[in-house]
Amino acid sequence: MTDIRSVGIVTPQSARFDRPITLRGGTTLPGFELVYETYGELNASASNAVLVCHALSGSHHVAGVYPDQPKNVGWWDNLIGPGKPLDTNRFFVVGVNNLGGCYGSTGPMSINPDTGKPYGADFPVVTVEDWVATQAMLADHLGIECWAAVLGGSLGGMQALDWTLQFPDRVRHALIVASTPRLSAQNIAFNEVARQAIMTDPDFHGGHYYEHGVVPVRGLRIARMMGHITYLSDDQMGEKFGRQLRNADGKLKFNFDAEFQIESYLRYQGDKFTTYFDANTYLNTTKALDYFDPAADFGGNLQAALARAKAGFFVASFSTDWRFAPSRSHEIVYALLHNQRDVTYAEVECDAGHDSFLLDDPQYHAVIAAYIDRIAT
């Protein structure tokens, strides 16, 4: 890495919490471990800490690289680093692998102390609220009483929103990007197809596939392929792949090989995903998405739900995001307006669909940088 604006070499750390925690679903875990990374220095008053929450397939590895894996760049590296919009010269940035994850935090692949075997399907369904509660325990561990900001895209944005509701006094600003206050029926439908793909894979074994020495690769692959379609926009897919064939002579083969470039791309993405992501974590995370609905306890009234938030809000959406379209962000913005909360809302013109939030679109990065700059002063 020669990028001077990179945080450079990073090392994951882990924190062990040896006390029982009861999850929203009613299950109690005897204890758990969270893997996390930090960038920058926590100041003396611990007032410059920013938590970055990950989405479905993300991890604690938000920025920088590992010494032995120079190409394993953090998933939001373009945003975080010295001189970048979330400037690690000024902020102490924390990335955490959520409970139930598959990157080292306690999850379905961990050993269940009751059985001595991996939890597998016995790992409880963990919700956004549970993630935030356990992130708060990590904040305690790190000596952070109040985050300067909690930031996330997509499912990460849900966590940022939940922070302002579960711990209104522990977060000064929430940055909610390409997110939604609750999934639509269509969003849940996509998740259900993904789950069915995984659970009907003969190698799934009711979620206990580890002990059979197999992975439900086919199901996980299809889940990822479908997810990928929802992350991109029709326009961008058309631009990138169109109807291009892989076959150089341009002739149709009249069989079921990956003939179109888009087929090949999706198969590649699906295959790659199965080499590093756990199917049980995928199932679990889609349920966390489905269940998130802070308005539910208020008769579906989001305005009432957000009344207890005290943070300043930055909300952003992307014009071609059809998974969590701009109108979903509008719901959050209007509910905040009802409560007269400070809110900035950016609707960024970007052709990359839902995944736009991971890109470094100049308009997007300029406005998020300006907002973060305001937090620092």
Added chain:
Amino acid sequence: MTEIFGRFDFDVIAQWIQPGERVLDLGCGDGSLLKFLQAERGIRGYGIDNDPANLLACVRNGVNALQFDLEKGLSGFEDDSFDHVIMSLSLQTVRHTVVLLKEMLRVGHEAVVSFPNFGHRSHRAAIAAGRMPVSETLPYQWFDSPNVRFFTIADFEALCRERGIALHEGLFFDEGKRVEQDPNLNADVALYRLGRQA
């Protein structure tokens, strides 16, 4: 667009705003009016502007700004959720004039609008000489103007009377100085405080 006029209209608008009011500024530009009203009146303000550069400027100015398209209306805003809804020198840039004026008075208890007066003597002279007016208040050429509605003070007042919009107060200016006599001829900018018809 307030930069064209300096701050005299800010002072007028500030006089119409009570301390601590909830204020919505439509077409808020770089947020300088809201910033001014925050400082002078301690308002709780929000701006709407669809231009990303303006949104960015608002964030840097420390004001709440929302990137919405005014042409899509204010349907997401609740009735009476603001004391004043302001549209400073932008009314001529929106297509759905009447709908927006009505919406401003639904969302706000009162509306404040200011606009360049197309009927100003210099504009009339330009038309009489056969050319579209280009002036300090209408600084664009006909082919690059963001303005889509061209109207005079007399036109505006007639519209308000026809559509049941109460004209609570009007102040008129020429190059930043108050105009009392025949404002439709002598004023380059008009500011109004509007209300719902009793």
